[in-house]
Each structure stands twice: as C-alpha cells, then as structure tokens.
Amino acid sequence: MLREYTCIMCPKGCDMTAELDDKGTLLSVSGHTCKKGEEYVIQELTDPRRNIATSVLIEGGEIPLVSVRLTSAIPKDRIFDAMEVIKKVKVKAPVEVGQVIIQNILELDSDVVITKKVGIV
Amino acid sequence: MKKTDVLIIGGGPAGLAAAVELKKKGIDDILILEREKSLGGILRQCIHDGFGLTRFKETLSGPEYAQRFIDQVEELNIPYITDTTVIDVTDSKMVYAASSKGLLEIQAKAVVLAMGCRERTRGAISIPGERPAGVYTAGVAQSYINLYNKMPGKEVVILGSGDIGMIMARRMTLEGAHVNAVFEVQPYPSGLPRNIEQCLNDYNIPLFLSHTVTEIKGKERLEAVVVSQVDEHFNPIPGSEKEYPCDTLILSVGLIPENELSLEAGVELDARTKGAIVDEHYQTTIEGIFAAGNVLQVHDLVDFVSLEGEKLADSVADYILSGKSSESSGGNGGSGGIGGRQSAVKPLTKCTAEIITDSNITHTIPQRISGKEDFKISLRVRRPMKEVTIQFLQEDKVIKSVKMKKALPAEMIQIPIKSELLEEGKDLEVKVVC
Numbered sequence: 001m002l003r004e005y006t007c008i009m010c011p012k013g014c015d016m017t018a019e020l021d022d023k024g025t026l027l028s029v030s031g032h033t034c035k036k037g038e039e040y041v042i043q044e045l046t047d048p049r050r051n052i053a054t055s056v057l058i059e060g061g062e063i064p065l066v067s068v069r070l071t072s073a074i075p076k077d078r079i080f081d082a083m084e085v086i087k088k089v090k091v092k093a094p095v096e097v098g099q100v101i102i103q104n105i106l107e108l109d110s111d112v113v114i115t116k117k118v119g120i121v
Numbered sequence: 122m123k124k125t126d127v128l129i130i131g132g133g134p135a136g137l138a139a140a141v142e143l144k145k146k147g148i149d150d151i152l153i154l155e156r157e158k159s160l161g162g163i164l165r166q167c168i169h170d171g172f173g174l175t176r177f178k179e180t181l182s183g184p185e186y187a188q189r190f191i192d193q194v195e196e197l198n199i200p201y202i203t204d205t206t207v208i209d210v211t212d213s214k215m216v217y218a219a220s221s222k223g224l225l226e227i228q229a230k231a232v233v234l235a236m237g238c239r240e241r242t243r244g245a246i247s248i249p250g251e252r253p254a255g256v257y258t259a260g261v262a263q264s265y266i267n268l269y270n271k272m273p274g275k276e277v278v279i280l281g282s283g284d285i286g287m288i289m290a291r292r293m294t295l296e297g298a299h300v301n302a303v304f305e306v307q308p309y310p311s312g313l314p315r316n317i318e319q320c321l322n323d324y325n326i327p328l329f330l331s332h333t334v335t336e337i338k339g340k341e342r343l344e345a346v347v348v349s350q351v352d353e354h355f356n357p358i359p360g361s362e363k364e365y366p367c368d369t370l371i372l373s374v375g376l377i378p379e380n381e382l383s384l385e386a387g388v389e390l391d392a393r394t395k396g397a398i399v400d401e402h403y404q405t406t407i408e409g410i411f412a413a414g415n416v417l418q419v420h421d422l423v424d425f426v427s428l429e430g431e432k433l434a435d436s437v438a439d440y441i442l443s444g445k446s447s448e449s450s451g452g453n454g455g456s457g458g459i460g461g462r463q464s465a466v467k468p469l470t471k472c473t474a475e476i477i478t479d480s481n482i483t484h485t486i487p488q489r490i491s492g493k494e495d496f497k498i499s500l501r502v503r504r505p506m507k508e509v510t511i512q513f514l515q516e517d518k519v520i521k522s523v524k525m526k527k528a529l530p531a532e533m534i535q536i537p538i539k540s541e542l543l544e545e546g547k548d549l550e551v552k553v554v555c
Contacts, residue, residue: 006318010174011422013314015527050323053169053182054295055267062158064270067168069182076323083295097188115168116184 005044009036016041049073053115054086056101061093061118068101070110078108086112093120126150126441128216128229130207130382133162134423135414136235137190138430139437144197146438152227153194153201154218160194160201161187162237163260164423166267169288171315175424186423210234210386212407230444230466231437234383234397234405234412235430238376238419240285243337246374248280250336255343259285259373266292274369278346279303280334284312284421284531286373291320293371300324301365304332304348306355309505311375313421313531334370335362343368376419386410393484394418400472400489401496402436403429408468411437418486418499421533425499432497436469443467470494474548481506481553483530492545497537502528506555513538514550528553 005016016031018041026045029038043049051073055065074082082105089101095114102112126148129136132155140153159165164172167183174180177189194201205220214232218225240258257265257273263285265271275298279286282305290300303321308331310317321328329348335357336347345366349357378396380388389406391398396417397405403413413433414426444466472489476498486499502509506528513521520542528534543549 006314008315008319011171011313011315011532013318015314050319051170052295055168055270057270063268065268067182067184067267069168069170079295097185115182116165117188 005041007032007037007040009040010034018045020045048076050076050079052079052082054083056086057090058095058118059090059092060120061095062121063118066091066095066118067115068112069115070105071113072110074105074108074110078106081106082108093118123225123227125152125227125229127152127231127233127437128214128227129153129233129235130210130216131155131162131235131237131414131416132157132160132201132203133235133237133414134164134187134190134426135237135416135430135433136162136233137187137194138427139233139235139413139434140199140201141190141193141197142431142434143438144199146434146442148438148441151199152229153199154205154207154216154225155201155203156206158204160191160203166260166264167288168267169292172423175422176427183423190427207382210382210410212387212410214409230409231440232386232410233433233437234380234388234410234416235414236379236382236416238378238415241372241375241377243372245377246372248334248337250347251339253337253339253341253343255339255368256337256370256372259283259289259371262289262369262371263292266296272296272298273371274298274343274367276367277301277369277371278334278348278365278367279371279373280346281305281373281375282307282310282312282317282328282330283373283375284316286371287312287316287320289371289373290326291324294324294326298369300326301367302327302329304329304334306331306333306351308353309530311531312373314529333357337370338364343370346370376415378416378419380416383410383412383416388412391484391488394486396486398488399486400469401487401491401494402440402469402472403433403487404436404440404469404472409440409466418484418533421531425533425535429499440466440469474546477548477550479550479552481555482551485551490543490549492543492547492549493540495538495540497535498551499533499535500551501530501533502553503530505529506553509553509555511536512552512554513542514552515544515547517550 001020007014019027053069058066099114164183164187172186207218209217214229216227262273277300335349338345350361397412413429470491472491483501511523
C-alpha cells in the first residue's frame with residue numbers, strides 16, 4: 001500500500017510516498033530530500049505530534065496578550081487539552097522570551113514558554 | 122533639519138536586518154523610522170512557529186525571530202524612532218515624518234524603503250453582495266486575536282489559500298471557532314504545501330480549488346456567503362452555487378507591496394511585482410533610494426526578507442563609504458554636488474542590462490543588472506510545474522541552467538548567478554523549460 005505525505009519539517013514541503021505492508025508497517029519512503037522527511041513519516045505513522053502557538057493574558061503589560069509556544073511537539077490528539085490548560089494562565093509583566101510559564105504541561109514532556117518580550121506600562 | 126547617512130523607513134524584518142548589517146559594515150549614522158509603537162513589523166502578530174530555519178537553523182515564532190534582530194539593534198545602539206509615520210520622501214532624499222512630537226524633516230544620503238506590504242481587500246476583488254460586519258482580511262483577524270484579545274467570530278469561511286489565511290484557519294480552530302472551508306479561485310493553492318498539511322488537513326478543514334465567494338449576505342452582521350465553482354476563466358459556473366451560513370469571512374487573497382511613498386519619490390514601479398524596479402544592488406530607479414523585503418516583492422519566508430535586507434545593506438554601505446573615501450582624498454569637501462545637495466556618495470556600478478522573462482515566470486528581482494557583479498535572482502513561476510529546468514541565456518546562448526523537481530507559484534525560487542558567467546551590459550533572458 002502506498003500513502004502520500006507532505007513534509008512539514010521545513011518550508012520546502014517535500015512530497016513523499018511511503019510504502020506500507022498489510023499491517024501498516026513502513027517498508028520504504030521516497031521523495032524526501034533530507035533525513036528529516038523520513039523521520040517525519042515514521043513519526044506520523046507511530047505517534048503524530050505537533051507544536052502549538054497561542055497567547056495568554058498579561059497583567060500590567062504594554063499589550064493585553066503575550067504569545068507562547070511549546071518547547072517540543074505534543075501528541076496531536078492532546079492539542080485541545082493543552083489549549084484548555086494554557087487558556088487558564090495569566091502572567092504579570094515584565095516577561096522575557098523563553099520564560100517558562102507551565103512546566104511539563106499535562107506531563108507530556110513539553111514546557112510552555114513566552115515568545116514575546118513585554119515590558120511594564 | 123536633521124541629517125543622516127541612511128534613513129530606513131520601516132522597522133520590520135527587512136528594515137531591522139538592513140540596519141544591523143549597515144552598522145556591521147561601518148555605517149554609524151543610521152535612523153530607523155517605525156509607525157507602530159514597537160519594532161518588529163508584522164512578525165509581532167505571527168505567533169506561530171516555523172520562522173528562522175534558513176537564517177538561524179532552528180524553528181522560531183515570529184516574535185522570537187524579530188526579537189533576535191531587535192536585540193542586535195539595541196546592542197549596537199542603532200537609533201530608531203517609533204510611533205512615527207513617514208509622510209513624504211523626495212527624489213533628493215528628504216524625508217518628512219509625522220509624530221506626536223511634531224514634524225520631522227530629515228536629509229538622508231541614502232533612503233532604504235522597507236515598508237512591507239498590505240493585504241488585498243474585499244474591494245480589491247469586488248465580491249458582490251451586502252456590506253455587513255464580519256468580513257476581515259486574514260492579517261486583521263490575526264491582529265485581533267493575537268494582539269488585541271478579540272475573537273472575530275465563531276462560524277468561519279475563508280476565501281483564498283494564502284499562507285496567512287490557512288494559518289488563521291488553524292488559529293481560529295484552536296480558539297474554538299468552527300472553520301467550514303477554505304475556497305481558492307485558482308486551480309492550485311496559493312500557500313505553501315506544509316501549511317495545507319498542518320493548518321488544514323490536521324483539523325479536517327477542506328480546501329476547495331476553483332471556487333470563489335459570489336455573494337455576501339447579512340444586514341448588520343454577516344449571515345451567509347454564497348460560493349460558486351469557477352471555470353478556467355474564473356467565471357462562476359451557473360448552478361454550482363452553495364450557501365454557507367457563517368458570521369465571519371476571512372480573506373486571504375494576496376498581498377500588495379506598499380509603495381505610496383516610493384511613488385512620491387518618483388521611484389519607478391514594476392507592474393508585475395507592484396514594487397520598485399531595482400538593480401543588483403537593490404537600488405531603485407532613483408539613485409540613493411533602495412528597497413528590500415515585502416515592499417519590493419512579496420516573500421513567502423521571512424528568512425529571505427532578512428537576507429534581502431542584508432544584501433541591500435552591503436550595497437548601501439558601498440554607496441556611502443566609497444563616497445566618504447573619495448571625499449577625504451579628493452579634498453572637495455563634498456560641497457560640489459548639484460544645487461549644494463549632500464554629495465558625499467559615489468554612484469554604484471551602472472546597471473543597463475535588462476532581465477527578460479518568458480510567460481512561465483511572473484517576475485524577477487532584480488530587473489536590471491550590470492553583468493559585472495555576482496547577484497542572486499528571485500523569481501516565481503506562473504503555474505505549478507514538475508521536472509523543470511530554469512535556463513539563463515545571453516544572446517541566445519545558455520550560460521546557466523538549474524533543474525528542479527517541482528516549481529510552485531507559492532514558492533519563491535532564488536538562484537545565485539556568478540559574474541564570470543555574464544557578459545557585461547548584455548540583457549539576460551530567463552526561461553522555464555519543462
């Protein structure tokens with residue numbers, strides 16, 4: 001069985017074809033131009049993961065929101081659970097890029113970090 | 122009246138990269154003017170990740186990417202003024218700007234145009250129907266959600282498969298909205314394949330090609346849109362209409378370089394890019410006025426905007442520094458300029474050869490070259506193609522060819538060209554053979 005993939009590891013977006021046997025085991029990958037492509041297909045078949053970016057409220061800052069992201073990708077089916085947790089967080093200005101606001105979210109081995117520097121009003 | 126060597130209009134990715142590179146090349150007298158309250162440009166609202174893979178070899182969010190450059194601007198003590206809008210630029214490099222402190226008048230030796238681009242609106246694509254609230258461009262919706270904490274709506278339809286539209290499809294889904302579908306009038310997507318995958322497919326949002334919105338319904342607030350399939354001439358096919366109830370229509374239908382100031386200065390624009398016509402030094406048709414980033418050509422990756430800003434800065438530095446050295450050795454005191462204008466600059470190599478394209482290519486940057494220097498050409502193809510060869514010819518002789526597995530309109534192609542391949546002053550022809 002053949003399955004088509006579009007790599008999301010970089011903007012090149014290689015079109016890849018994965019060859020699978022009847023049990024869904026990966027036999028070969030073609031079309032990728034670097035090893036990240038093959039890793040991506042394996043990840044997609046076994047445990048698809050994504051990173052998410054969103055915002056949290058910030059008190060006393062120049063802006064009402066500050067952007068955050070995860071330090072590593074989490075299982076795709078936990079994205080909305082993670083969003084629920086992140087939504088409840090409120091931070092106080094000032095904040096710096098890289099500041100951890102939630103450690104090990106939902107025990108998924110990923111932290112939520114600030115991605116924008118926000119000063120005090 | 123204030124004087125400066127280089128005045129940069131716009132503190133987004135192109136302007137910031139140019140400023141940092143200029144300073145590193147020994148230009149100290151720089152000023153960045155930014156109309157927003159802080160530096161960073163559009164990256165401030167692009168909170169998703171995927172930036173920086175080329176430039177920094179890691180994946181960053183937009184604000185983080187911008188901060189890397191802002192930090193350098195601060196460390197290098199590069200002067201900038203925010204909350205200040207440039208309102209006029211003249212061909213003699215006089216720059217007028219409005220701020221809360223009053224009018225600024227600055228005489229620059231070189232002006233860097235780095236104003237970025239604007240979104241095409243409903244008016245630009247003439248969607249018929251009523252004019253209710255709830256119709257937003259993707260970037261405006263993005264700023265509402267990511268900067269102002271305002272949710273534009275709950276039941277969403279997206280017109281146009283531009284990258285920002287797809288990114289907003291995902292963003293609004295994460296924030297609890299229901300995105301019905303993305304409709305694209307072209308028979309192919311206009312955004313990057315990876316965004317179709319991670320923004321649409323991941324959230325089961327369908328993408329319909331060769332479809333467009335043909336009616337907008339609603340009095341106060343948007344109530345529904347009518348979508349029709351289009352034929353190969355983009356004309357709606359009668360009988361294909363389908364109504365989608367929704368409260369929000371997001372438009373991601375293209376970006377246009379913002380060149381009102383360039384026109385004021387007399388800079389000649391390219392009808393294809395809607396940006397300035399430039400040579401290999403990123404110099405426009407007015408000596409001493411340069412352009413890079415989305416004001417020059419709409420990019421799909423910020424990494425390439427930064428690289429373009431840096432490349433521009435190298436030429437601007439030559440322009441300023443070569444003038445300075447001839448000024449000190451010549452002893453002319455720099456007062457010999459026409460009409461007493463600042464003249465401590467030396468014109469860069471003249472670029473008289475044109476770059477000519479075939480019908481498979483939408484445009485190139487630069488449009489003019491000297492043939493004496495290395496340069497990097499940027500171009501886009503008009504339609505998706507597979508197994509293509511991009512050929513460069515001078516006087517019907519192929520001087521370089523590059524093979525590509527696929528070429529998409531969504532992806533800018535950049536190819537370096539070495540000067541030793543080129544004959545001076547001869548036009549360069551670019552063809553896509555498939």
